[in-house]
Structure formats: structure tokens, C-alpha cells
Amino acid sequence: MQGEKINGRQAFLLLSTTIVATLILFIPSLAVAQGDRDTWLGTLLAATVGLVVVGVVALLAARFPDRNLFGVSEKALGRIITRGLVAPLYFLFFFYIAAAVLRELGDVLTASLMPETPLLAFVFMTSILVALAVLGGLEVVARLNEIVFLILVTAPAFILLLLLKEVQFENLLPALAGGFTPVIRAAVPQVGFFGEVVVLAFIIPQLEKPRQAGAIGAGAVAFSALMMVATIVWLVGIFGVQQVGAFLLPTLTLGRQVLVAGFLTGLDPLVVAVWVAGVTVKASVFFYVALLVVVQGFGLREYRPLVFPATLLLVALSILQFASTFEFSEFVLKTFPFWGLTMELVLPVVILLVAVLRGQRGEEG
Amino acid sequence: MKKYLALGLVALLLVVNTAGCWNRREIETLGFVSLIGIDRSQGEEAYRVTFQIAKPAQLAPGGAGIGAGGAGGGAGEAPFAAWTMSISGKTVFDAVEKTREFSPRRVFFSHTRAVIIGEDLAREGIGPVLDFISREPELRRTIWVLVAKGSASEVLTARMHLERLPGEGISSIMDQVQRACTAPVVRFSDFLQCLISPTTQAIAPVIDFKSEWEREGRVGADGGTGGTGSPGSGGQDSQPPVDVRVTGAAAFRGDRLAGWFSPHEARGILWVQGKVRGGVLTTSFPAAGVQAGGGQSGDSAAGQNTITFRIIRARSQVKAELEKGKPVITVRVDEEGCICEVTTSENVVTFDLIPRLEKLKARAIENEMRRAIDKAQRLGVDVFGFGEAVFRAFPREWEKGLKKDWPRLFPKLEVKLAVDAKIRRTGMQAVPVPSQIMKEKVR
Numbered sequence: 062m063q064g065e066k067i068n069g070r071q072a073f074l075l076l077s078t079t080i081v082a083t084l085i086l087f088i089p090s091l092a093v094a095q096g097d098r099d100t101w102l103g104t105l106l107a108a109t110v111g112l113v114v115v116g117v118v119a120l121l122a123a124r125f126p127d128r129n130l131f132g133v134s135e136k137a138l139g140r141i142i143t144r145g146l147v148a149p150l151y152f153l154f155f156f157y158i159a160a161a162v163l164r165e166l167g168d169v170l171t172a173s174l175m176p177e178t179p180l181l182a183f184v185f186m187t188s189i190l191v192a193l194a195v196l197g198g199l200e201v202v203a204r205l206n207e208i209v210f211l212i213l214v215t216a217p218a219f220i221l222l223l224l225l226k227e228v229q230f231e232n233l234l235p236a237l238a239g240g241f242t243p244v245i246r247a248a249v250p251q252v253g254f255f256g257e258v259v260v261l262a263f264i265i266p267q268l269e270k271p272r273q274a275g276a277i278g279a280g281a282v283a284f285s286a287l288m289m290v291a292t293i294v295w296l297v298g299i300f301g302v303q304q305v306g307a308f309l310l311p312t313l314t315l316g317r318q319v320l321v322a323g324f325l326t327g328l329d330p331l332v333v334a335v336w337v338a339g340v341t342v343k344a345s346v347f348f349y350v351a352l353l354v355v356v357q358g359f360g361l362r363e364y365r366p367l368v369f370p371a372t373l374l375l376v377a378l379s380i381l382q383f384a385s386t387f388e389f390s391e392f393v394l395k396t397f398p399f400w401g402l403t404m405e406l407v408l409p410v411v412i413l414l415v416a417v418l419r420g421q422r423g424e425e426g
Numbered sequence: 427m428k429k430y431l432a433l434g435l436v437a438l439l440l441v442v443n444t445a446g447c448w449n450r451r452e453i454e455t456l457g458f459v460s461l462i463g464i465d466r467s468q469g470e471e472a473y474r475v476t477f478q479i480a481k482p483a484q485l486a487p488g489g490a491g492i493g494a495g496g497a498g499g500g501a502g503e504a505p506f507a508a509w510t511m512s513i514s515g516k517t518v519f520d521a522v523e524k525t526r527e528f529s530p531r532r533v534f535f536s537h538t539r540a541v542i543i544g545e546d547l548a549r550e551g552i553g554p555v556l557d558f559i560s561r562e563p564e565l566r567r568t569i570w571v572l573v574a575k576g577s578a579s580e581v582l583t584a585r586m587h588l589e590r591l592p593g594e595g596i597s598s599i600m601d602q603v604q605r606a607c608t609a610p611v612v613r614f615s616d617f618l619q620c621l622i623s624p625t626t627q628a629i630a631p632v633i634d635f636k637s638e639w640e641r642e643g644r645v646g647a648d649g650g651t652g653g654t655g656s657p658g659s660g661g662q663d664s665q666p667p668v669d670v671r672v673t674g675a676a677a678f679r680g681d682r683l684a685g686w687f688s689p690h691e692a693r694g695i696l697w698v699q700g701k702v703r704g705g706v707l708t709t710s711f712p713a714a715g716v717q718a719g720g721g722q723s724g725d726s727a728a729g730q731n732t733i734t735f736r737i738i739r740a741r742s743q744v745k746a747e748l749e750k751g752k753p754v755i756t757v758r759v760d761e762e763g764c765i766c767e768v769t770t771s772e773n774v775v776t777f778d779l780i781p782r783l784e785k786l787k788a789r790a791i792e793n794e795m796r797r798a799i800d801k802a803q804r805l806g807v808d809v810f811g812f813g814e815a816v817f818r819a820f821p822r823e824w825e826k827g828l829k830k831d832w833p834r835l836f837p838k839l840e841v842k843l844a845v846d847a848k849i850r851r852t853g854m855q856a857v858p859v860p861s862q863i864m865k866e867k868v869r
Contacts, residue, residue, distance in 0.1 A: 172563070173563045174563070176563075208430065208433050208434055208437055209437065211434075212437075231818065234818045235817065235818050235819075235821040238817075238821035238822075238825070299615065300567075300615055300619060301619040301622075301623065303619070303622040303623060304615065304618055304619050304622060307560075314567065317566045317567065317568070318566070318567060318568055318615065320568045326566075326568070327536070327566070334438075338437060
């Protein structure tokens with residue numbers, strides 16, 4: 062491929078940022094509206110599904126350490142199906158998510174901080190940053206993320222720690238009062254996010270040790286689940302399920318709730334900073350993988366000439382794809398779980414099964 | 427390391443960059459709203475919103491000289507560094523936008539400390555005005571919620587001692603009240619959480635003018651005076667009527683004001699909720715039969731034969747049980763404190779008598795709780811969260827019928843109280859001074 066290599070730690074951090082960046086901002090309140098007190102159990106369920114995806118990726122990596130999912134598909138399903146069907150499907154998926162992520166960022170900034178600023182301003186500026194990062198390549202994104210990740214962990218940890226005193230854990234009781242249905246309902250909006258770990262299947266050849274893929278993915282899913290569970294527990298413990306379910310930007314509200322010793326207050330910019338940084342990395346990863354699929358699908362050598370034209374499409378798509386924030390939450394609740402799982406779990410499983418049935422292996426495997 | 431620092435700096439700069447210029451707000455173009463008051467008004471413009479906007483020039487340390495001469499209040503009073511304006515609007519936000527017609531600076535809510543709701547509005551329902559507070563990004567959910575006895579706009583025009591900006595003053599008073607525990611101290615998020623809870627009803631502290639409260643308070647206390655809280659002569663204060671004070675609680679049924687709780691009743695609620703963090707309890711000590719020779723008359727003048735306890739910390743535990751299908755609540759309170767004032771003519775602070783004093787204190791606490799519970803049951807407002815406790819313990823039975831019956835069950839609910847009060851210290855004095863005078867003075 063491009064000859065770029067990232068090590069195991071970088072891959073783990075990259076995937077963690079990719080999942081967490083958007084998961085903890087919007088999704089907690091959407092999930093709490095579905096799952097009430099048992100939402101955090103829903104998170105664990107969704108993370109379990111994420112682990113299944115990781116399992117599939119690990120099996121792929123063990124069999125074909127030199128190929129990514131596209132490469133495996135080409136071998137297992139043949140060139141025509143792969144280039145005609147699988148590649149466009151994955152391109153659309155990754156490209157659409159990258160655009161949606163940028164859109165989310167713009168929506169949050171306009172909703173919470175600068176209501177009069179046009180959405181385009183945020184989306185355009187962030188996408189330039191994303192384009193530059195992707196132009197640098199996967200290694201650059203991975204290194205950038207090593208800094209971003211630091212903020213991504215410390216800032217929320219700081220906020221959660223300062224709010225620990227306010228959390229009334231009994232707000233989470235009684236557990237499972239409504240049986241398992243709320244758990245499943247709460248898992249639905251989250252499951253697609255944990256499944257995003259599937260991007261790992263597209264960068265297996267770029268890993269220093271492809272065999273670590275399983276551990277990397279599992280670590281990222283576990284870390285994301287931890288962050289998400291903590292966020293949900295804190296939110297419900299502080300505000301109660303009824304209030305959280307009605308929030309638009311729950312994590313931002315959490316940041317605003319900090320009030321320590323009368324002066325340490327207003328930590329929401331910290332949340333926004335985490336978020337801008339995290340989203341940039343996430344959009345870069347998805348954009349990169351989308352371009353990778355295009356390059357492989359058309360048998361090109363370089364993705365870099367495509368970056369700027371594709372960025373324009375990305376900006377246009379992210380402005381056009383939703384008319385309002387309602388459409389966005391409808392998408393997250395009703396479309397993304399199913400579309401996501403199809404692309405993240407069903408399709409990779411099919412590809413893997415066919416490869417196994419045909420007894421195919423990679424060069425080194 | 428240096429490289430990482432530099433990179434981190436660059437990342438931060440990029441974050442700053444994304445802010446752009448559209449919503450640029452310079453500090454001198456903003457009017458910082460320190461308090462918001464919302465009242466009901468007549469006619470089509472249903473809400474009268476009062477904004478108290480800080481005057482930064484007078485808040486500056488140098489500005490004290492300007493205000494000192496012109497301040498109408500007494501000598502040494504801090505100048506009033508706020509501009510208060512009332513505007514009517516069809517909705518709260520309508521009124522907010524109308525401020526543009528009057529205010530050269532855009533009203534800005536990020537530093538708002540409290541929202542005060544007028545009594546009339548509270549009686550008619552506060553639901554419609556709360557949406558603005560939760561929706562407006564500039565307002566935080568950590569602001570205090572208070573209910574005014576009378577109109578909120580009057581409270582907002584009242585002057586405050588020691589503080590130039592009443593918003594800061596009220597915020598500091600809330601800190602003080604949190605230690606005295608004579609009023610619940612609620613943030614908007616907590617208030618809203620109770621308002622939208624299926625069974626728990628919301629309470630908020632009451633803010634009013636001191637003198638007015640004394641009259642009202644007397645009337646309220648007639649109902650159920652226990653042996654506990656008559657702290658001697660407190661009514662003869664002759665403070666000017668502009669002193670605002672925070673005391674007692676307003677209880678809501680749904681979003682409507684259902685009734686007032688006196689300071690002692692308010693603390694009764696706080697005991698049950700486990701939120702008592704301080705305050706004092708004054709009990710009259712039954713002099714008769716304390717010691718072998720204690721045959722004096724118990725009817726001493728007010729202020730005599732009392733023991734005042736200081737509450738240091740308390741915990742509570744609310745347990746729900748089902749007895750023959752009926753919920754029964756047990757509230758356990760563990761309190762710890764010390765003695766801070768004794769006016770008895772005998773030395774009652776002895777090792778042998780401490781258990782008795784602890785019981786006395788426990789009874790006083792129980793009494794406050796009982797009064798609060800009785801009142802809440804009379805009003806039919808579950809301000810304690812007993813319903814939630816039953817739900818937590820018996821989720822199945824709750825959904826099957828208890829939830830629906832709760833409004834009928836609560837007024838007749840059996841609530842058992844168990845109080846354990848401890849006396850840990852006695853201040854700097856071992857033997858009560860009055861008893862020393864009685865004993866030592868040669869007559």
C-alpha cells in the first residue's frame with residue numbers, strides 16, 4: 062500500500078478517539094430517552110456487539126495480515142462484486158459518516174456557542190484541517206491523535222472528578238425494573254458507534270503487527286465503553302433520567318454543571334475543545350478510509366490527488382445531508398444502527414465466511 | 427517534551443481559530459444580568475421579567491468613593507451597583523428581546539446567579555417560564571431558584587447590606603443558608619429534576635423582606651408548635667423593611683405553588699433528605715427532676731434553661747417496606763454535633779447526663795421532621811421523594827398500582843422515624859456559666 066506503518070499503541074488511540082469523539086456528546090441523552098436507568102447496561106450490550114466486530118476483524122487479520130477488508134473481499138468475492146458493489150457501499154458509508162461528523166460539530170457549535178454563525182463556517186474550516194491531516198497520511202493522523210487523545214482523556218476525567226460529589230448513584234436504581242427491553246432499546250443508538258471499530262479492518266496492512274488487531278480493537282471498544290458508561294452514570298446521577306432524556310447536548314451540560322469553590326466553573330469550553338479535536342481526528346480517519354476504498358476500487362496508486370476535490374464534496378454533503386438537528390437524531394436513532402451494523406458486522410462476516418469456505422489465506426498466513 | 431508542548435500549543439490555537447468572528451461579543455457591549463425575576467402580569471403580555479444588570483464601573487474598587495456620597499442608604503452601606511428594569515412580554519424571551527429597546531448593552535446571562543419567581547406566577551404555574559431557562563445556552567443549570575413572597579420585582583429592587591451587587595449577595599446568602607439549613611438550597615437542575623419526576627414534588631427557598639416574614643411566620647407557627655423551636659424573643663427586630671432574607675421553603679404541586687414551609691419545617695424536609703449540614707437546635711431543658719435536688723420551677727423566663735445544640739453533620743436513610751401491600755417508610759437519621767450554648771441554672775453538661783441530652787436533641791430533630799411530614803401530607807406533596815424510595819425498593823408493585831395510587835397513598839402514608847443524635851464536644855466551656863453564678867455567688 063502506501064508503505065505507512067503505525068504501531069499498536071497509535072492504532073489503539075486512533076480507534077478510541079474515533080469511537081469516543083462523537084459517542085459521548087449527543088448519544089447519552091438519546092440513549093437515556095430510550096433506556097432510562099438501564100442505559101449504561103445498554104452501553105455494555107452495544108460494546109459487546111462492538112467486540113464481536115473486533116472478533117471478525119481479528120480473524121481477518123489472522124488469515125490475511127497483508128490485506129485489508131477490500132483486499133480480502135477481492136479475493137473471496139471476486140473483482141467484479143468487490144469493485145462494483147462492496148467498494149461503493151463502503152465508500153458511501155465512510156464518506157457519509159465523515160460528513161455527518163463534521164456536520165455534528167458545526168451543529169453543536171452553532172447551537173451552543175455561536176447561534177448566528179453560519180454552519181458552513183465551521184464545517185469548512187474543520188474540513189480544511191481534515192484535508193491537511195489526510196494529505197499527511199495515516200501516520201500523521203495517528204501522531205496528531207496522540208496529542209488529541211491526551212486532552213480527550215484528561216478533560217472529561219477532570220470534569221467527572223469535579224462532579225463526583227454531586228452524583229446520586231441511587232438515581233440508577235432500580236436496575237432492570239422494566240426487564241431487558243430498555244437495555245436493548247438503549248443499546249440501539251449506541252451499537253453503530255461501537256461497530257465503527259470496523260475501520261481497523263481497512264488498515265490492517267498498515268499495522269506494524271497485524272496480529273495485534275484483536276487486542277487493539279478490543280482495547281478501543283473497552284475504553285470507549287468505560288468513557289460512555291461513566292458519562293451516562295454521571296449524567297443520570299446528577300440530573301435524573303427525566304431531565305437527561307430531554308437534553309440536546311448532555312456532555313456540554315455536564316461541563317456547565319461544574320461549580321467548585323465558587324470560582325472553578327464553566328468548563329464547557331473544555332468539552333468543546335475535546336470535541337473539536339476529537340471530531341477532526343475521527344473525520345480524518347473516516348475520510349482517509351473512504352479515499353482508500355476509492356483508490357483500491359479504481360486500482361489507483363495514490364489517494365493524495367483526490368483529497369481536495371473530495372473535501373469539497375465532503376463539505377457539500379455535510380451541509381446538505383440534514384435539514385435540521387431533528388433529522389440528525391432521527392438518523393442516529395432509526396437509520397444508523399441498521400445501516401451501521403450491515404456495514405460493520407454483516408458484510409465483513411459474509412466476506413470472512415466466503416474466504417473461510419473457499420479455504421483462502423493470505424501470503425504470510 | 428518541548429516538541430509536544432509546542433504541538434499542544436498549536437492544537438489549542440487551532441481550537442481558538444475555529445471560533446471565527448461572527449458572534450464576536452466585546453465585554454463592554456454586554457450587560458451582565460446578575461438576577462432574573464419573573465412575575466405574572468395582567469393582559470396579553472403575561473410575564474413581567476425583571477433584570478438586574480451589574481454596573482461594572484461601580485463594582486470596581488475605585489468606584490466606592492463615587493457611590494459613598496450619593497448612596498441613599500445609611501452610612502457604611504455599600505452603593506447599589508446594579509440597574510434594575512422590569513419589562514413585560516408575551517413570553518420570557520419576548521421580554522428579553524424587548525430589553526434592546528431600553529438597554530444600551532445586550533443583556534447577557536452567563537453570569538446570572540439566581541432566578542426569582544414571584545408568588546402570583548408560582549401559584550398559577552411556573553412550567554411555561556422554565557423552558558427558556560433550560561433552553562438558553564447562556565444560562566447554566568447551576569443557578570439558584572428562589573420563590574418570592576410577594577412580587578419578584580420588589581425583591582430585586584431591594585438593597586443589600588455589605589454587597590454592592592444583590593446577585594452576588596443572594597448567592598452568598600445561599601451559601602450561608604446552606605449552613606443554617608433553614609431553607610432548602612436548590613439549583614435549577616435539582617429543581618427541574620423534582621418538577622418532572624413522576625411523584626416527587628419540588629421545593630424552593632423563599633425570599634422575602636424580613637419584617638413581612640415575621641408576621642407570616644407567626645401565623646404559620648400557630649398550627650403545630652412543638653416543644654422545640656421557640657428561640658426566645660426574635661420578633662422585636664426593628665430593621666428597615668428593605669432587608670431581603672432567605673428562609674423557609676415553598677412547596678409545589680406539579681408546577682404550582684402548594685404551600686409554604688416555615689424554617690423549622692423546611693429543615694424537617696432537609697433532615698429526611700439527608701441534606702442538613704449545620705444549623706442550631708434550641709431545646710428548653712426540663713429542669714424538674716434532673717438531679718436529686720432539682721425541684722425548681724420549670725417556668726423560667728424565655729431564654730433561660732435552654733440548651734442550644736450546633737449541628738455538625740447528619741446522614742439519613744430512607745427505607746421503604748410493604749406491610750400488607752401498603753408502603754411504609756422508615757427514615758433513619760444519624761446526627762452529630764456539639765453544645766454551643768447553655769443557659770440552665772444547674773450544671774446539666776455532665777458525663778452522666780449526656781445520653782439524656784442526646785435523647786433530647788434526637789426528639790427535637792424528630793419533632794422537626796414530624797412537623798414537615800405532617801404538613802407535606804396535609805398538602806399532599808411528596809417533597810421527600812418517598813415515592814421514589816418505594817419505586818426503588820418495589821419496582822414491580824410500583825408499576826402495578828402503587829404509582830397510580832400514590833397521590834392518595836401519600837397523605838395517609840405511615841412514616842416511622844428513628845433518630846440517633848450524638849454530642850461530641852461542648853465548646854470552650856465545661857460548666858454552664860449561669861449554673862456557676864447560681865452556685866458560687868454568695869447571696
